[in-house]
Amino acid sequence: MSVVALRNRLTNDDIRRLVKGENDETRAMAARKICRRMDSASLTDAERKAAQDILAVIARDATELVRRALAITLRQSPNLPREIARKLALDVDSVATPVLESSPVLTDEDLLSVLQDAETVKRCAIAGRAKVAPIIVHELLDSRDEAAVSIAAANDGAEFDEAAYQRAFTEFCESSGVMDSFVARSHLPLDVTERLIAHVSDVALNRLVKSHALPPQLAVELSEGARERATLDLVDQAGLAHDPKHFVQQLRLNSRLTPSLILRALLRGHIAFVEHAFAELAGVTHSRAWLLVHDSGPLGLRAVYDRTGMPSRLYPAVRAALDVYHGMEVPQDEVGRAQFRRVLAERAITRFQGIPEEDLDYVLSRFDDDAAPEKIAS
Structure with a gap:
C-alpha cells in the first residue's frame, strides 16, 4: 500500500x-x-x-x-515510531513536553539522552512520567534541579531506591520544596518518614503525620510535645500503623495505652489496633484476642475485656461499638471509610449514652476532618 x-x-x-x-x-x-x-x-x-x-x-x-x-x-500512542518520538523529545519545549511526559515508546536510554542537555522544563516533564526508573531518578538528582526533583519526590511512579532517598536528604535537605514534596507520596518507608520530620514545613508535617505511619516511638515523642509545633493524633496513627503490635507495645511502654485511647480508636473504626491493644493488656496472643473480641456471644468479649484491666464502666460503650461494627460492611475507598467512621460513631453513641464526655467531644470533633475527603470527591 x-x-x-x-x-x-x-x-x-x-x-x-x-x-x-x-x-x-x-x-x-x-x-x-x-x-x-x-x-x-x-x-x-x-x-x-x-x-x-x-x-x-x-x-x-x-x-x-x-x-x-x-x-x-x-x-500516549504506542504506534508513534520511536525515532519520531526521539526527534520530538529533542525539539523545543512546547513540542517535546507532551511526548516526554507520556510517550510509552521512549526508553530509559532515550530519556537519559534527553537529560544530558535538558533544561528545567524537559527535566520536569520526565520527572512526572507514570513510571520513572531508578536510573532516571539518579540522573535527575545529578542535575540538582529542585523543580524536577520536587516533582519526582511527589510522584509515586518515580522509583526512589535507598541510595536515591539518601542522596535526596544529603543534597536537598535545605530545600523545603523537595522535602515537602515527599509527603505527597502514598507510601514512604518508615525510616524516610522519620527523617522527614526534621526537614519539612509545619503544613507538610501536619500532612505527614495524618497520612503516613510514623515509627511508634517517634509518634509518642511528637504527641508528648517533643516538637511543640507538631500536632499528632495517636488515634489515627493507630489506624495507619503497619505493625500494630509493635505500635501498641511502644504505647504501653510509654504509659500511653490508655482506656480512653482504645475507646476513641474503636469509635474511629481502628479495630485491628483495638484487637492488639486487648491482646497486649490481657496477656494473650492476637489470634486469641481476635476470637474473643469478635465472638458473637455474650461471654467472649467480656472475658478478654475483664483481663485487660480497663474500667468496667466503659464496657457497655465498647460492646455497643463492636455490635454496630459487626453489623456494617467496611468500604475500601477513603470517602467510603470516612462515612463508615461517622456512621459507626453515631450509631454507637446513640445505642449507649454513657460514653465519657471528653471522649465523646473528641469523636465529634473528628467529624469535620472526615468530611474533607467527601468535599474533594464532590
Missing part, C-alpha cells in the same frame, strides 16, 4: 490543509486530524508504514504549531 493509497483514506481537504493551509492554526488542525486517523488500529502493515512516512514529514515541518499538534495527538 503506497502513500497514495493511504491518502485515499483521508480527504483531499486534509492533505491540502496540511500542505497549503491558509494559516498555521489550519495546518495544525489538519495535522491533528491526520495523526488521529493514522493511529487507527485498523491500518494494515503497509498502511502503517506509509503513515509513518507522513508522520516523519510532519515532524520535520518548519512550523512549531504543526509539530506540537503531532506531539499532543500521539503523546
